Amino acid sequence: MAAIFWWIVFPYITFTVMITGLLYRFAYRQIGWMAPSTEIFEKKWLSIGSPLFHWGIVFAFIGHVMGILLPGSFYEVLGVTDETYHFFGIVGGGIAGIMVVSGLFILLVRKMNVGRVRAHAGFADYFALILLLLVAGLGTYLTVIYDTTVMAYEYRATIGPWFRSLFVLRPKYQLMIGVPFAFQLHVIVAFLFFAAIPFTKLVHMFSFPARYPMRAPIQYRSRIGYRGRRRGS
Numbered sequence: 001m002a003a004i005f006w007w008i009v010f011p012y013i014t015f016t017v018m019i020t021g022l023l024y025r026f027a028y029r030q031i032g033w034m035a036p037s038t039e040i041f042e043k044k045w046l047s048i049g050s051p052l053f054h055w056g057i058v059f060a061f062i063g064h065v066m067g068i069l070l071p072g073s074f075y076e077v078l079g080v081t082d083e084t085y086h087f088f089g090i091v092g093g094g095i096a097g098i099m100v101v102s103g104l105f106i107l108l109v110r111k112m113n114v115g116r117v118r119a120h121a122g123f124a125d126y127f128a129l130i131l132l133l134l135v136a137g138l139g140t141y142l143t144v145i146y147d148t149t150v151m152a153y154e155y156r157a158t159i160g161p162w163f164r165s166l167f168v169l170r171p172k173y174q175l176m177i178g179v180p181f182a183f184q185l186h187v188i189v190a191f192l193f194f195a196a197i198p199f200t201k202l203v204h205m206f207s208f209p210a211r212y213p214m215r216a217p218i219q220y221r222s223r224i225g226y227r228g229r230r231r232g233s
Contacts, residue, residue, distance in 0.1 A: 006188065007173035011166055014195035021198025022206060034204050041116035049106030056099025060139070063093045068163050072156040086152040090143055097140030104133045128200035131193050138186040146182060153180060159187065 039046055067089060075085055108129045111121050147153060162175040176184065197203055 003173055003177050006184070007162065007176040008171045010188070011171070011191055014191040015166075017195040018197055021195075022203065025198050025203060034207065036120075036201075038117050038120060041120070042110060042114045045106055045110040045114075049103045049110060051103070052099045053103025053107060056096050056101075056103055059092065059096035060100055060136070063089065063096060067093075067156060068160045071160065071164075082154070086147065090147050090152070093143040094140065097136060097143055100136040101133065101140050104129060104136060108133065124200045128193075128196060128202050131189070131196060132202070135186065135190050135193050138182065138189060142182055142186060146180075153183065155179075155183065159183060 108126075111117050111125065111129070142153075158175045158179050162172050165172040165175075176187075197205070
């Protein structure tokens with residue numbers, strides 16, 4: 001029964017919460033859809049943590065698509081051996097994971113230590129950062145440490161087919177029973193994170209910035225410098 005709950009019921013519950021929450025927020029709370037910038041409050045650490053996190057999450061997403069959504073037969077057709085796949089997976093995934101974890105840690109410390117940033121942060125902000133840090137931390141551990149010191153686990157034969165089976169409404173929960181606990185925990189926390197997205201500022205990840213290149217830049221002026229120029233004129 002536990003296997004059925006965690007690998008059939010729980011994923012569909014989290015998907016339902018995520019989709020329903022996104023639709024509700026888009027329909028009734030669009031004003032809070034975008035994440036407001038806090039650059040005006042503190043710029044130094046934001047300019048380090050934000051690029052690390054965002055670029056790292058892009059690379060990590062691509063890696064998950066290649067490892068989970070694409071079947072192993074795809075690489076066989078391309079002539080990519082298991083050894084080559086795991087080598088590049090460990091190197092690329094490790095770099096991406098370290099970037100995400102480092103960026104999230106910097107952003108979390110910044111949010112906690114910079115008074116003006118902390119004043120604009122709520123429970124949902126800390127919850128999202130900490131939960132995402134757990135997901136990224138587990139994923140980085142599995143890629144950098146577990147796969148290099150224990151064994152290069154072939155998740156393409158278990159987690160990948162199970163995850164894809166959810167979308168065709170024929171979940172193969174038996175594939176997840178023998179998966180190492182650390183991988184199972186990573187999956188469970190990731191699904192919990194999916195369910196939390198609509199209730200946090202991370203909802204903006206579903207926005208496609210089509211108008212961004214044409215948007216006028218936001219100009220920030222120093223209040224002190226502006227007053228000084230007016231006096232001198």
